[in-house]
Amino acid sequence: MSDALIETLLKAPYVAKFGVRFERKGDELTGVLPYEEHLVGNPLVPALHGGAVGAFMEIVASGALLASQTLVRLPKPIDVAVDYLRPARAADVYARAIIGRSGARVANVRVEAWQGRREAPVATLHGHFLIKPEPVDN
């Protein structure tokens, strides 16, 4: 657990601006992106901006890595691949991450984002993050 870094992550100006928050149960973490008009990408559809949803999933990936282990600094994205499955409507978005592998330097993470129905995700992310775990004393 890296509670102090989770605070740092959520207090970063960009993250705070968009009101992202985490709901935690032990090492399980669900991200919440509360709906605001400034998240809309195309008001004609209307749909949330793909970049906003993608960025939110990156934040949730970092949050999940920090909730699962002790890291000494914030994870840094190396690469991400985002699939957009449905238009994200003008409503709150939720996301949860699955850590595929978390090694000494790099972590592989998948994130799923949904709105009304968990079974109908609006987007998924798959990415690699540079991490720095706390050194283990032997």
Added chain:
Amino acid sequence: MPESLQELLNRLAPLIVDGSPHAQALGLALDGLGPGRATMRAPYRKDLIGDPDTGVMHGGVVTALLDHACGVAAFSGLGAKETPATLDLRIDYMRPAEPGHDIIAEAECIRAHGLIAFVRATAHDGDESDPVATASAAFMVTRPSKEAAERVRKAIETGELT
């Protein structure tokens, strides 16, 4: 004489940012727009910082900038009729952007046919040969995008929108 694609793009250019609340919230700017090409800028802003220790803007700004620039290049590549939806967006983050520097994304639609467009983009903070990130994306004209374009056409016809 019928309107050329470049003339149509010039007419639509003000809507590229003003028509998108999220692009406005991030302060994005359109630096260039041509057939199948778009250059967009994310000006450095303190309220978009991701790491308070370094002052580097959040990766989400790069993500949104690249998604928007790629979407505009796809829109233009498909003939500037309907706004296509992002199918997928893959980003490689090469290095952190310099604090204080604007980030510029150059997007090019390398193929557009029917309903699908493929786009490549590079984001840099001043030196194009030293990118901050690169992206590869696919876009598609979906049913909601066709319906939205139809609503705009009707609104223009009835004079609700000019």
